[in-house]
Amino acid sequence: MVSNEQPELSKVAKDIVNLLAAIVRTSQIHDPSNIAVVNSVDKFVAMINPLIAREGSITLELVGEYFYINETRIKFSMEYLLSFDTLMREFKKHKLGSITFKGAITAEDMRIFLKAFIASSFSDTPFETLSEGIEDVESLSVGVLRKIKDEAGDQDIRKVVRRTYFNAVSFTKGVMSKVKAGEKINVKRAKRVVESMVDLILDQEELLVGMTAIKDYDEYTYHHSVNVSVLAIALGQRLGLPKKSLLELGLVALFHDIGKTEVPIDVLNKPTAFTDEEWRIMKQHPLWGVRSILKMKGFDVVSVRAAIVAFEHHIRHDPTGYPKTMQLSELDLYSRIVSIADQYDSMTSARVYSRNPLPPDRALSIMMERAGAQLDPLLLKFFINMVGVFPVGTLVMLNTKELGLVYSSNAMLPDRPRVMVIMDSEGRRVPGYIVDLAEKKDGKYTRTIMKTMDPNKYRINLAEYML
Numbered sequence: 001m002v003s004n005e006q007p008e009l010s011k012v013a014k015d016i017v018n019l020l021a022a023i024v025r026t027s028q029i030h031d032p033s034n035i036a037v038v039n040s041v042d043k044f045v046a047m048i049n050p051l052i053a054r055e056g057s058i059t060l061e062l063v064g065e066y067f068y069i070n071e072t073r074i075k076f077s078m079e080y081l082l083s084f085d086t087l088m089r090e091f092k093k094h095k096l097g098s099i100t101f102k103g104a105i106t107a108e109d110m111r112i113f114l115k116a117f118i119a120s121s122f123s124d125t126p127f128e129t130l131s132e133g134i135e136d137v138e139s140l141s142v143g144v145l146r147k148i149k150d151e152a153g154d155q156d157i158r159k160v161v162r163r164t165y166f167n168a169v170s171f172t173k174g175v176m177s178k179v180k181a182g183e184k185i186n187v188k189r190a191k192r193v194v195e196s197m198v199d200l201i202l203d204q205e206e207l208l209v210g211m212t213a214i215k216d217y218d219e220y221t222y223h224h225s226v227n228v229s230v231l232a233i234a235l236g237q238r239l240g241l242p243k244k245s246l247l248e249l250g251l252v253a254l255f256h257d258i259g260k261t262e263v264p265i266d267v268l269n270k271p272t273a274f275t276d277e278e279w280r281i282m283k284q285h286p287l288w289g290v291r292s293i294l295k296m297k298g299f300d301v302v303s304v305r306a307a308i309v310a311f312e313h314h315i316r317h318d319p320t321g322y323p324k325t326m327q328l329s330e331l332d333l334y335s336r337i338v339s340i341a342d343q344y345d346s347m348t349s350a351r352v353y354s355r356n357p358l359p360p361d362r363a364l365s366i367m368m369e370r371a372g373a374q375l376d377p378l379l380l381k382f383f384i385n386m387v388g389v390f391p392v393g394t395l396v397m398l399n400t401k402e403l404g405l406v407y408s409s410n411a412m413l414p415d416r417p418r419v420m421v422i423m424d425s426e427g428r429r430v431p432g433y434i435v436d437l438a439e440k441k442d443g444k445y446t447r448t449i450m451k452t453m454d455p456n457k458y459r460i461n462l463a464e465y466m467l
Contacts, residue, residue, distance in 0.1 A: 259287065
């Protein structure tokens with residue numbers, strides 16, 4: 001019989017993940033002797049030791065996108081989502097598949113583990129470094145991350161990401177051409193294209209999301225549709241949506257702007273501000289999008305959802321956008337997600353009437369001002385957590401006077417991403433090399449971002465570095 005002091009393992013599993021995530025997060029910011037770290041460690045030890053005594057051992061394992069405790073999948077609510085997401089990314093970053101507590105642990109055991117965990121962050125072989133760092137701790141052992149499947153095989157995963165992204169752009173271009181010609185679109189092929197993106201985001205989110213930073217002015221319409229789809233899928237994953245829902249979300253996002261195929265080309269590509277009549281025409285594209293989607297081959301429930309999103313993605317959260325409708329009780333979840341992805345990609349892209357895009361951090365700042373009015377505030381928080389304080393592709397000046405492009409984010413330390421340095425302290429172009437802004441020397445950060453810069457000023461072609 002289980003007493004109140006010893007709750008069932010499955011019921012406290014989410015608390016174990018939540019507290020472990022907090023310990024890792026805090027130890028990356030503070031020294032292990034810091035009171036916040038010490039208190040969290042003591043609380044963790046007090047929580048897990050009675051469970052170890054009862055169960056014999058406790059194994060926390062990451063399999064795919066889910067945590068398991070002693071082979072039982074851990075279920076969690078929205079309030080724990082950020083902690084689960086944080087710990088999952090740290091496990092993947094360190095190639096860590098499992099942690100086994102096989103005997104009563106002490107606070108000192110945990111401090112040794114944390115020291116090794118932090119050290120392995122800067123190693124080319126993180127799992128091996130972590131494993132070696134705790135080899136003298138008898139109560140702890142770690143297991144390497146297992147690949148569920150390796151789509152890339154021996155190929156360079158970046159090549160797979162590039163091919164998947166540009167295949168989606170090519171497909172979207174074909175779809176738009178067919179719609180303009182009055183031909184029907186096959187939904188089944190669209191689903192296959194989106195499924196390939198979902199599979200990559202589940203395994204290589206950062207690389208595929210990074211592709212959205214590479215803007216192409218001449219092909220804006222097609223890249224925009226794919227970018228919104230990628231960003232929407234990635235946000236959906238952060239929200240904990242199952243794969244089936246991610247497929248639906250990616251598909252409806254891909255078709256959100258399909259109504260623009262009916263906007264006259266001289267209006268769509270007008271380099272100056274719209275007249276009242278041109279703006280009236282432009283605001284018809286959500287309605288035209290609904291009509292185009294409902295004409296597609298293979299019409300099904302997902303098509304209905306796509307039509308809803310095409311109609312709603314400019315209505316806004318308050319709702320003060322367009323088309324004007326009778327009061328809605330609430331916008332569809334997919335519409336709210338797509339609205340965020342659509343605004344972000346639009347503001348950070350060069351278009352006919354906006355040759356100079358906004359820097360990603362400036363775009364996020366504007367979106368934060370719109371939270372609660374135009375955009376769903378809770379979903380926006382998840383989105384900002386996903387792309388980071390300095391999104392991939394942001395040009396930054398470091399305190400070393402080096403100039404670099406944000407290459408990948410750091411979920412634990414959002415203001416300390418990995419950066420590809422492209423100009424040295426003397427202002428000379430250099431072959432891109434990666435530096436980690438979380439790296440320390442003598443207790444101080446080696447490099448820090450001083451400010452963001454305008455890539456247009458330096459004529460920097462992102463594709464040259466990111467591809």
